[in-house]
Amino acid sequence: MxxxxxxxxxxxxxxxxxxxxxxxxxxxxxxxxxxxxxxxxxxxxxxxxxxxxxxxxxxxxxxxxxxxxxxxxxxxxxxxxxxxxxxxxxxxxxxxxxxxxGIQEVADHTMAMMLGAVRRIPRMDRNVRSGDWAIGSLGSIPGLGGKTLGLAGFGNIAREVARRAQGFHLEVIAYDPYVGQETFEAMGVHAVDFETLLARSDLLSLHMPLMEATKRLFGRRTLSQMKRTAVIVNTSRGGVIDTDDLVQALLDGTIAGAALDVFEEEPLKPDHPLLTMEQCLLSPHAAWYSxxxxxxxxxxxxxxxxxxxxxxxxxxxxxxx
CATH class of the missing domain: 3.40.50.720 (NAD(P)-binding Rossmann-like Domain)
Structure with a gap:
């Protein structure tokens, strides 16, 4: 046959x-x-x-x-x-x-995006290339140790991110109603409800599938429940974030930053506001790639x-x- x-x-x-x-x-x-x-x-x-x-x-x-x-x-x-x-x-x-x-690749990329956004690596690179070595021009950069990483979803990739993050002395919390308590405990991760995840996370990394319940879940209402100093990281599906609401949240200081590998519409249009936002780190849906x-x-x-x-x-x- x-x-x-x-x-x-x-x-x-x-x-x-x-x-x-x-x-x-x-x-x-x-x-x-x-x-x-x-x-x-x-x-x-x-x-x-x-x-x-x-x-x-x-x-x-x-x-x-x-x-x-x-x-x-x-x-x-x-x-x-x-x-x-x-x-x-x-x-x-x-x-x-x-x-x-590509579990390891996506976990690696998630950490790279997180570190790049918090440490402002792209801006440092641009400054040095233009001859600007002034530390003061970088603004305030927080230390990572002791900060809280929240994981929205706790599947295979999120668990690998947790392992890496613990090596940076981050406290890791996670929300996933489909994962048993014993799995969280075995990894030293604190299971929390969704509202607590939003309120406590200094860094919020998204690891959710795109379905009706998660479509644009991270919009104006949920972003407003986060810390003003928080950074949101997305290497999962672009559609779980309401892009217009995220842009507004970054503009008005509702949250401090974003690191995005995936987007509602790909590729971004040349005039998309995310492309000119200093507080947003972008990559071309490449977290999976090696x-x-x-x-x-x-x-x-x-x-x-x-x-x-x-x-x-x-x-x-x-x-x-």
Whole structure:
């Protein structure tokens, strides 16, 4: 039996698809990659696919209803908010993500963003390059020791951030209603409710999936409950922050700063106010990236397709099929 596997891509994220071919060609799969930015493009290329790998292509209910023989949709990466998982479940199609390919990279990047924002490393770099060695021009820089890091979500990445943060003598608190008390205690992390997390955090790092309950959760109301000296860090999903409210909070001093790797709309428009804000540190949705994480992502995603095409259940099904 032969299988048609389609990679529905929206950006040139990988140098090649060697890993996918190594895993899938031995079981009779042919692999083809196509640009799929619109529903029509996804339907045109994927309607007869046996399996689909994708990054950000729009797999809406309209698209999924046209998939005639699809056995699995695998999302390269952790977030899958571009896929209508309920529609896929109605069609009997498992939706699968790859949550374990870049845990260390994202945790490292989170700490780097945190340190860069608090220590004002980008500004120091610019000052030195322009000949300004005056410490006074940097403004007030707090010490990290004894400060409180709050983690909104306590999954695998957040736990790795906690381990790193404890090495900097930060007190770590976390909110996650889906994690048992014993997990927090085993790591020396204090479990708190959401309001306490907001009120106590000097640094607030977001590690939540994007879903209806978390969409724009961090907006005017929640940001106003934080310390005026607080810095918010987001390496999870851009949509959990209301960007307009964050901009206003930074402008009026509701919070002191932000370090963002992800955004509601990517890329940012050239005139976006975040691009000119000194108190905001930005990176281009790259927290996940390293040479080894790219290789793992492609390999693990292909293995999931291979499992399903071989009659097994995928490891990381997110829609219960």
């Amino acid at each position: 032969t299988y048609r596997v389609v990679i529905a891509a929206t950006e040139p994220g990988f140098p090649d698809y060697r890993r996918e071919r190594e895993v899938l060609e031995p079981i009779g799969a042919s692999i083809e990659a196509h640009w799929c930015h619109t529903e029509a493009e996804v339907i045109a290329w994927c309607k007869d696919a046996d399996a689909i790998l994708t990054n950000h292509a729009p797999f809406t209910a309209t698209v999924i209803e046209q998939l005639r023989q699809c056995k699995v949709i695998v999302r390269y990466g952790i977030g899958y908010d571009n896929i209508d998982t309920a529609a896929a479940a109605r069609q009997g199609i498992p939706v699968v993500n790859v949550p374990d390919y 040479e080894s994480s790219v290789d793992r992502l492609q390999h693990y995603a292909a293995l999931e397709v291979g499992r399903v095409l071989s009659g097994e259940r995928a490891k990381h099904v997110v829609n219960g099929v």
